[in-house]
Amino acid sequence: MGMHKSREAATKFFALQGDRQAMNPSLTIYRGLKHAGIDFVISVPCVNLQKLLDLVGKDPEIIHVPVTREEEGAGLCAGAWMAGRRSALLMQNSGLGNSINALASLDILYGIPLLMIISHRGGAGEPIVGQVPMGRLTAPLLDAMEIPHFSPTCDEAEDKVNDAWSLAAAGRKPVAVLLDLDFWRGA
Amino acid sequence: MKRMEAIALAAETAQAQGALLISNIGFPSRELYAARDRPENFYMLGSMGLASSIGLGLALGLPCRRVIVLDGDGSVLMNLGTLATIAHYAPENYLLVILDNCCYGSTGSQPTCTHLGTDLAAIALAAGVKNVENVDNAQDLTRALIGRGVVVVKVEPGNANVPVIDLSSEEIIERFMRSARPTPSS
Numbered sequence: 369m370g371m372h373k374s375r376e377a378a379t380k381f382f383a384l385q386g387d388r389q390a391m392n393p394s395l396t397i398y399r400g401l402k403h404a405g406i407d408f409v410i411s412v413p414c415v416n417l418q419k420l421l422d423l424v425g426k427d428p429e430i431i432h433v434p435v436t437r438e439e440e441g442a443g444l445c446a447g448a449w450m451a452g453r454r455s456a457l458l459m460q461n462s463g464l465g466n467s468i469n470a471l472a473s474l475d476i477l478y479g480i481p482l483l484m485i486i487s488h489r490g491g492a493g494e495p496i497v498g499q500v501p502m503g504r505l506t507a508p509l510l511d512a513m514e515i516p517h518f519s520p521t522c523d524e525a526e527d528k529v530n531d532a533w534s535l536a537a538a539g540r541k542p543v544a545v546l547l548d549l550d551f552w553r554g555a
Numbered sequence: 556m557k558r559m560e561a562i563a564l565a566a567e568t569a570q571a572q573g574a575l576l577i578s579n580i581g582f583p584s585r586e587l588y589a590a591r592d593r594p595e596n597f598y599m600l601g602s603m604g605l606a607s608s609i610g611l612g613l614a615l616g617l618p619c620r621r622v623i624v625l626d627g628d629g630s631v632l633m634n635l636g637t638l639a640t641i642a643h644y645a646p647e648n649y650l651l652v653i654l655d656n657c658c659y660g661s662t663g664s665q666p667t668c669t670h671l672g673t674d675l676a677a678i679a680l681a682a683g684v685k686n687v688e689n690v691d692n693a694q695d696l697t698r699a700l701i702g703r704g705v706v707v708v709k710v711e712p713g714n715a716n717v718p719v720i721d722l723s724s725e726e727i728i729e730r731f732m733r734s735a736r737p738t739p740s741s
Contacts, residue, residue, distance in 0.1 A: 408612075433644060437634070444609070451612065451613045452736045455612070473600070477601055
């Protein structure tokens, strides 16, 4: 639903932006979301997500609902998907820890697709010590839950976001795109 | 009022309204299944605390369909932030019914904080929900089920003697989605 409209709007948007911002990390993810036809975004903020959240919030084709906790967001995304929407959850990897039971006993149990766009904190160059434990545990947790995950570079990210949604929709399961500190520096 | 009576009343009203009905984990879903099974019922078998959030996502995603959520006091206490989110988005087609029996009914009736006086209706109001009702009888509940926002229903502790739901999670969601909207996407 809304696929053609989304593509048209995305094309128009890209034409306006031009190629000079092609390497902008936030814009790259936004383009990926638009190409995937995502029209329902739930978010809990991370400092690295602020520009992306601005882009999503200003897009009249996307219903954007900031929530209080990522697990709550997983519930909203599930309901929105059952309503015929394409939903994405934008959050920090700390929020993955807050969402484990919902991912397992809601999304995986019922076969509900979910695109998770995750700011992956706690890796190389992380200044906040509190981010480090979940930084290390993020990929192992996803592996343990058999949730596919990708860690694209800025160049790859637009296609990877679109691919991740396709995989989620076809496999009826959650899929994660992990965006680490290097990604947000535009590396 | 017994919870099963409140659930049966909500199910009857939902059917009359053509509303989608999301029911909470454990005995509430079993009681709904026994009282009035419909494809428009989504029986939440896991994810305790998220019935209200699933319903909110449905209501925002499908503005043309009325959505009623049957939640519990223990479950809402587990996801109190949901009341703030509901207050902020307040879709007209959304009603959260909190069946408050002051205990975790499906796990042996251990008391919740509402047993000690925590007032979920007052919390909903303080969170910014404009339409909040407190009811404790069938007549008032019937009236409240027409509305929107949040209604807290005081019910007796205890579960009805009803079997487990003999539908798979796949069956529950497929028939629910077929009834919720005409053509599947994604």
